[in-house]
Amino acid sequence: MVFLIVSCSSSKRPDIVFEDFESGNFGKWNKLGVAFDKPSRIDSVSEKIKNAQGTFFAFSNFEGEGESHNQGKLVSKNFIIERKYIRLLVAGGKHDTRECVNLIVNNKIVRVASGENDNVFRTVIWDVEDLQGESAVIEVVDAMITEYTPNSLPHVLVDNIVFSDFKDARQEVFEDFESGSYGNWKVEGEAFEVPRNRTNVYYPITADGFNGKFFAFSFGETHDTKQGKLTSKTFTIKYDGIKFLVGGGRHPNKTCINLLVNDSIVYSQTGQNDGQLRWQQWDVTPYEGQKARIEIVDHYSGGWGHIMVDDIIFFNKPAPFNIWIYLAVAVLGVLIIIVLLRRNIFHQRKGTKVKVSEEELEKFEKVKASI
The missing domain is CATH 2.60.120.200 (Jelly Rolls)
Incomplete structure (x- = not known):
């Protein structure tokens, strides 16, 4: 009963902004390859980027030299999944293996997100309730070979990675x-x-x-x-x-x-x-x-x-607290307990055997014979 009331009235935990790149550097990430030099400023890129949050975002637009001159990867530090959802903004190429964001648990890719072949940031929501308590990393991948995939944008963009108990964003830093x-x-x-x-x-x-x-x-x-x-x-x-x-x-x-x-x-x-x-x-x-x-x-x-x-x-404002809903749940719980207790008592009475002495049995037989 106590569990019912507590679970119905307990509040959800606050969001954790895992990364918004507003520091202007990739200090929390391990950089592999050359595609990710540093976070890009919204006003310093030639491409028209839509729906970015804040000023900086991850953008694999840096080109180096050699065979893998425009490829690379960002790998986050290990973290424990402690919320039900991971929300992130993703744009760029649409490719689930070469232009993507991966969630990795136990060295396995368990969630993937990619863009829609444009530079429009869209919200991606990963339901990770079943993975709570697991150690994980996030990797941002640009392994696109432009010469062989001419119809796909050769870059990936990521911003505002948030851990939350809410499926939809409760707030946005303007x-x-x-x-x-x-x-x-x-x-x-x-x-x-x-x-x-x-x-x-x-x-x-x-x-x-x-x-x-x-x-x-x-x-x-x-x-x-x-x-x-x-x-x-x-x-x-x-x-x-x-x-x-x-x-x-x-x-x-x-x-x-x-x-x-x-x-x-x-x-x-x-x-x-x-x-x-x-x-x-x-x-x-x-x-x-x-x-x-x-x-x-x-x-x-x-x-x-x-x-x-x-x-x-x-x-967004939190959902209003309605005391009548919780009182109704409490009353319903009490009624269920009363019904269960009564059923248990009835069954105990129905199955009870009454002990009779031999003397009483003899008297009972005499009464039967006289009838």
Whole structure:
């Protein structure tokens, strides 16, 4: 009974981002061959890549010399499978042995993913519930010989490998500024030069509350005098909410982060006139399926005339906790136990034999004879 209630009400474990390549290097991977030199930046490749998450991704587009000049492999470190699903973004050539991503357990390939012969990242979901507790590695393979397979793209792209108990993504990091540049944003004015950290900007007080190394910051060497704006690329609202870290000036419409839907501001948030970045969030369920943009604005040159933003994340709300469902399950469990106990008692009574003494048997025979 206790097990029933606990199992019904227990929460799923948080996601583990195994690799998103935002470090800009393959430090966690063993590189074989020459195809994978370093993670590629979305704004530095000649190919048009769609649906990439963040700034960097694995791309086997490096060519060396010799017979295997454009081939190679990335092999992850060993890990224990501790979630029900592995989600990843894959693009590039469609070939299950030469252009692919493999999950290997006990030296055997147990899951495979490949692209669709284009440069569009698509989500692949591996159900690995039956493999939980096993030691595994992930390998990204480019063994394509272009001369013999002219109709297939000669590269593979991978991004955002996540271990999860959820089949579908619960959240997506839209921007964390860890690339150290504003490459994904349209920059206007002079306030936003590069993403800042504690070492590359003068600031009278300590900026606190940001994650990672970098965050968007419109405070520069000339302090609050310069103005400007960052505008994101257009995206489609697919999640329930948008959360982010924000700090700096409290000047509505002047130092703020805005959400624009159909070119109209539907949400806006300022700092609190201090250097602390705090979590804020917007409920965007009324705008699901619509096109949107985010802008980070500094249009104020007076005191606290700057804005600080980090970790813009799209997320889905957890399923609501319904106490009545759990109470119903508990009552049903109690009823089942009562029924089982009653059936057991009935069977025990039905099979019980009553012991009778010889004296009582003689009396019984005399009564029978007299009838």
